[in-house]
Amino acid sequence: MPGPTFTTLEPGGDNALAVTLGVLGDEWNLWILRSALLGARRYGDWIARGPISHAVLTARLGRLTEAGLFEKVAYQQEPVRHEYALTARGRSVWPVLVSMWAWEQRWSADAGARLPRRRHTTCGQLFVPRLVCDACGAPADAHDVTVRTGPSGERSRCVPAATGRRRSGRAARTPDVVPHTMELVGSRWSAALLGSAHLGATRFGEFAEQMGAPPAVVTDRLRRFTELDVLAPRPHPDRADWVTYHLTDKGLAFFPVIACMVAWGQRWFNAPEGPALEAVHLGCGAPFLPRLVCDRCDGTLHAATVAIEDAAGEDG
Numbered sequence: 001m002p003g004p005t006f007t008t009l010e011p012g013g014d015n016a017l018a019v020t021l022g023v024l025g026d027e028w029n030l031w032i033l034r035s036a037l038l039g040a041r042r043y044g045d046w047i048a049r050g051p052i053s054h055a056v057l058t059a060r061l062g063r064l065t066e067a068g069l070f071e072k073v074a075y076q077q078e079p080v081r082h083e084y085a086l087t088a089r090g091r092s093v094w095p096v097l098v099s100m101w102a103w104e105q106r107w108s109a110d111a112g113a114r115l116p117r118r119r120h121t122t123c124g125q126l127f128v129p130r131l132v133c134d135a136c137g138a139p140a141d142a143h144d145v146t147v148r149t150g151p152s153g154e155r156s157r158c159v160p161a162a163t164g165r166r167r168s169g170r171a172a173r174t175p176d177v178v179p180h181t182m183e184l185v186g187s188r189w190s191a192a193l194l195g196s197a198h199l200g201a202t203r204f205g206e207f208a209e210q211m212g213a214p215p216a217v218v219t220d221r222l223r224r225f226t227e228l229d230v231l232a233p234r235p236h237p238d239r240a241d242w243v244t245y246h247l248t249d250k251g252l253a254f255f256p257v258i259a260c261m262v263a264w265g266q267r268w269f270n271a272p273e274g275p276a277l278e279a280v281h282l283g284c285g286a287p288f289l290p291r292l293v294c295d296r297c298d299g300t301l302h303a304a305t306v307a308i309e310d311a312a313g314e315d316g
């Protein structure tokens with residue numbers, strides 16, 4: 001069997017971050033992937049699991065297959081019927097989902113019942129993932145990692161082309177599984193603001209420049225992120241009429257989700273010029289790659305040792 005390989009992106013086109021946001025910044029895609037990790041393989045499995053429409057499911061499965069997360073496999077001849085098997089690329093989304101669920105659970109009061117439970121089969125306990133540096137094993141949070149843009153990291157390449165996110169729109173029904181996460185990564189400008197904040201922007205002008213967004217959009221997103229308690233305004237020490245925006249504990253705690261998303265994207269989608277982001281772990285000086293460990297036993301979590309269990313009443 002050939003080893004899992006990455007996709008080479010178009011020179012000068014969407015980089016790994018844009019592709020990742022297009023795939024994982026969509027709540028239906030996350031719901032479909034979550035159901036697949038819980039065992040869904042056939043079209044009817046997803047229909048039976050939740051309120052997804054045929055049109056949405058068909059479109060999303062097609063897109064996820066095109067992006068290499070599923071592979072269509074015939075399970076029956078005459079008539080031929082297919083099922084959707086997660087590829088190595090699709091299965092390796094689990095650290096992103098597990099990090100999102102942990103963040104939702106910690107920071108949103110009503111999240112618990114919606115989220116699947118995560119058990120570490122090595123120690124048998126329900127766990128909360130902890131982010132560590134893969135090179136040295138030391139805990140890593142937003143302050144322990146420096147990030148700079150790489151050769152394919154130009155701003156215009158970091159969001160899907162043509163504002164490419166095909167959102168179902170606010171009016172359409174969404175599974176509402178990770179609503180707070182979607183506020184941060186589910187639209188182009190929110191993701192850009194979040195990225196800018198984690199890259200060190202604090203002033204309005206810095207956000208506007210890093211996001212490449214019109215001022216009204218920056219104002220609107222800053223207001224929303226403040227309402228969400230992801231950013232907090234602070235008076236500037238030198239100028240009373242300046243306000244700076246800083247990541248709150250809740251905003252900083254989203255770092256593992258970002259780290260896992262970026263690592264997944266850069267593992268599977270390579271721009272020919274090089275990575276979009278280059279991160280270094282300050283503790284050991286090595287290029288930073290995320291690893292998740294179990295908070296109960298400190299063991300490294302692997303796809304094979306993370307059991308995802310349906311939450312009670314998920315389909316109710």
Ligand SMILES: [Zn+2]
Nearest residue numbers: 133136281284
């Ligand atoms: Zn390290």
Ligand SMILES: [Zn+2]
Nearest residue numbers: 120123294297
């Ligand atoms: Zn454990």
